[in-house]
Amino acid sequence: MTRTAPTTPAPASVPEPSAVPGKGASASRDPGPARIALRRFLRHRLAVAGVLVLLALAVGCFGATWLAPSPRNAQDLLLGATPPSGAHLLGTDELGRDYLSEVLYAGRISLAIGLGVAVLSTTLGTVVGCVAGYFGGWVDEVTMRVADLFLVVPAIALLALAIQGLGSSPVTIVLVLAGLGWTVIARVVRAQVLSLREKEYVEAARVLGVPTVRILWRHLLPNLVGVVVVNVSLSVAAAVILESTLSFLGFGVQPPRSSWGNMLSQASGMVGTSQSYLLYAPGAAILLTVLAVNFVGDGLRDAFDPQGRH
């Protein structure tokens, strides 16, 4: 099963390996929803491959202190720029730094920003969407109109302006990207909560006098796990690409800190020169990360799809 098109209906005839007739049918042996999701996810081969690639990237980047061939920023000015070779797998840059090590160290910031933005914007969007959808009325009206404002203004302009005003430390970049990214998931969550709050069990909870916060937490949130988890993965991909784009334009991570985006930005001057090999590695790292994250997202979507096969 490698079909991963977002809206293609999955063929319904593939037999579930565990659905052995006669067994598993009794209620006591029913696996929990988490087990079902995990099992479905593991069947999605590309998604599992995505997880492995991400794990490898994370270990390589965050363990760069031990794993990288050279220490950070170790220059060899006499060596200068050399193309990829046995001694330096990805070559060296004009300061004679081992490019593989540089890519690994830069990945720390890129991956951290991607993950930070995804978690923060999804949390923010989920809370806002829950509140707007559950309470309705003016709360809903105000938050959704604010979200609409973001549709009118080009994102890259807003981001550049915000970073220019607030500074470009990695923490600020995370905050700014999350401040823009929450609207997508907020809309989705709001739409779901609008229908969920009319369900009988929510009404029953309300009649029984369950506090609102507990209703949101215990009765609504578990239904949203699917969309929320999928959104985290998609936002990681979007954030990694946005960060690199901002860095390329000069509004992202600034030297001496390095990210894949700002490595590419420095390599962009090498187009057409003998050092054009510097262009490939950081871009390929971004490509690999985003590809892996998107596959994981597809796997998660299938795993949590309530219409899917159990």
Place this chain on the structure above:
Amino acid sequence: MVTYIARRLVYSVPVLALASFVLFWAVRTTFDPLAKLRQSHDPTVLARETARLGLNRSVIEQYGLWMKAFLTGDWGTSTRTGGAVSAMIGSALGSTLQLIGWGVLFAALLALAIGLYSAARQYSAGDYAFTALSYLGIAMPPFWVGLLLIQILAVWPQQQFHLAHPPLYFVGLHSPGHSGPDLDYFRHLVLPVLTMTVGLVASWSRFSRATLLESLTGDYVRTARAKGVPRRQILVRHALRNSLAPFVTVVAMDAALLFGGLVVTEQIYSVPGMGRLFLDSMLAGDVFTLVPWMFVVAVAMILFNLLADIGYALLDPRVALR
């Protein structure tokens, strides 16, 4: 229809007003319009300019003054170039519209062709290949695509075959001395258009494939098949026509984002469009260009979203706009 359009336009006025105020405030707090004059030794210059620009008043008053001038056609002067902002935005809009026009046309036709192929031969090797390519297209940062294209399509052939000029140019839209749609223009156009279309084709072809497959499940398709209508005709006459409405909507909505969203493409290829103008104004702290720029882009976005909805209604007679 007319009442619908009128109502949508009226609704967008408060949105525009609020958005432009927030942006005005954000730009004014980020940049100091008088930064260039701060080093001046003559304190009266600063005071005179402050009074002339109304900088000693509250932000709301300043916004009101700016809006009044803006609506009466006085868009101010750029502190970066000293030229009229309206003329700068006008010429930038011209370049950007050329890119959007060619890029959207090319990307939409290509995406539709890929979608038709993939829907007609679902789960074939070609379908899988296009799926894989679309995943790659979505996962590549747009500026990296641009740099790679320059390297592969312009620089490499020039070096390999020792040409005097690269086969495709990557600076601007015309060589000096050229104008109009001649060969020179198209040699400039290919790379930026390809760069912007990679991402668009990747997502639009997925979308057209999905909508085509969905309309192929309709009852009318089964009826047509039962009547013995040829496959090709079913695909084009029945499925394509029904999936065109959502496709055009998505295309128009994405095209709206391109007005301010071509920053990367224009920066890489030095196209003097809206994105370039934005970057230059940002780096120079040119507040008098930035605020009208954002306003124009916001208006373009609202108009294109409206066009998307109208297009949907025109292509799908079941949808009535009220």
